[in-house]
Amino acid sequence: MSYQRPGTEQRTSGLSIVSLFLAVLIPVVGLVLGIVARVQAKRVGSPTAIATVAVAVGTVLSVIWTVVIALIVWGGLTLFTQESPSGEAVEIPVPDSAKSVVLELTAEGDLDAETLAAAQGVVERHATQAGMDVLAVTATEGDSLVVSFDEDTTDALITQFGQSLSAPPANGFSQVFAxxxxxxGQVEGYDEMTPSCTDLPFGSARWNELTVVCDDADATQYVFAEGPRVPGSDIAEVTQSGDILAVTLTSDAASEFEEWTGQLAAQADGGQIAIVDANGVLSAPVVRGVISGGEFQISGGGPDFDIQETVDRLRVLSAGVTFSVAGAKVG
Known part of the structure; x- marks a missing residue:
């Protein structure tokens, strides 16, 4: 029992008011101060209502903040984890200071070790040709690649990188429109100029319902009105002899290719068929005659021609490899 001088009122302690204020802003601190204020108020016979409210608010908000923080930490830890074929979570090693993208690979054909290694090369080139500083391209369990960038790489460029790999403009054999x-430059039937290759960091873009793709040297743009007539996955085999690559198509594609090249060869100025992948145009020869049997050759066209890189790009095309963004570490 507490005693009070007649004619006086019991006042709420300042600590109770402060604890309620802090319970909203800093729940843990408000909770502790609320408990202290409540004990002191009981000792001197002051009202405990505000201190009690502070304890309740501090408790509820502390629990909420704990759950939120736990979810954020869990999200950060699991952003770069995936399930292995056995169903167990596998941690993907990513440099702490790096900005990274996790790419999940799928393929129409076999995604064996050689194809996966070729895909690593394609992905690295895709980034470096855009001027991105790549720290590493790491293969993980579950057919995924972790692409790690320098921390100064902009988030916008990383986003474009993932988007351009996930939705390349054309993968296969397409007829050149211009x-x-x-x-x-100027394309017949269009008033606008096509965008410069220097403005296309990843070498391609949709433009006025057409597709513009740059060559490896950014010296030439190939414009396509339609998608691939023969997909890259119809490449059955690629063999190398010195600086010459022999490409063989599947039987079904060979028939289509024979008909197609026959149509182009009949034109006065011939026509061009370009082999296009996510990184640009590999080759775009003028068709001078019918190509039967689904076999043709690609030979080195200059000092910048990299035979092994071309083999890797054709291997990725033939396997029908596609990329999708499974996770990212930016900001």
Whole structure:
């Protein structure tokens, strides 16, 4: 029992008011101060209502903040984990200071070790040709690649990188609609100039319902009105002899290719068929005659021609490899 001088009122302690205020802003601190204020108020016979409310609010908000923080930490830890074929979670090693993207690979054909290694090369080139500083491209269990970038790489460029790999403009053999300089040019039937290759960090873009793809040197742009007539996955075999690559198509594709090249060869100026992948145009020869049997050759066209890189790109095309963004570490 407490005693009070007649004619006086019991006042709420300042600590109770402060604890309620802090319970909203800093729940844990408000909770502790609320408990202290409640004990002191009981000792001197002051009202305990505000201190009690502070304890309740501090408790509820502390629990909420704990759950939120736990979810954030859990999300950060599991952002770069995936399930292995056995169903167990596998941690993907990512440098702490790096910005990274996790790419999940799927393929129409076999995604064996050689194809996966070739895909690593394609992905690295895709980034470096855009001027991105790649720290590593690491293969993980579950057919995924972790691409780690320097921390100064912008988030916007990383986003474009993932989008351009996930939705390449064309993967396979496409008929060339027009050829213009890499700096941009006029396409018959269109008033605007095509964008310069320097403005296309990943070498391709949709433009006025057409597709513009740059060559490896950014010196030439190839414009396509339609998608691939023969998909890259119809490449059955690629063999190398010195600086010459022999490409063999599947039997069904060979028939289609024979008909197609026959149509182009009958034109006065011939026509061009370009082999296109996520990184640009590999080759775009002018068709001078019918190609039967589904066999043709690609030979080195200059000092910048990298035979092994071309083999890797054709291997990825033939396997029908596609990329999708499974996770990212940016900001």
């Amino acid at each position: 050829v213009v300089p890499g700096s941009g």
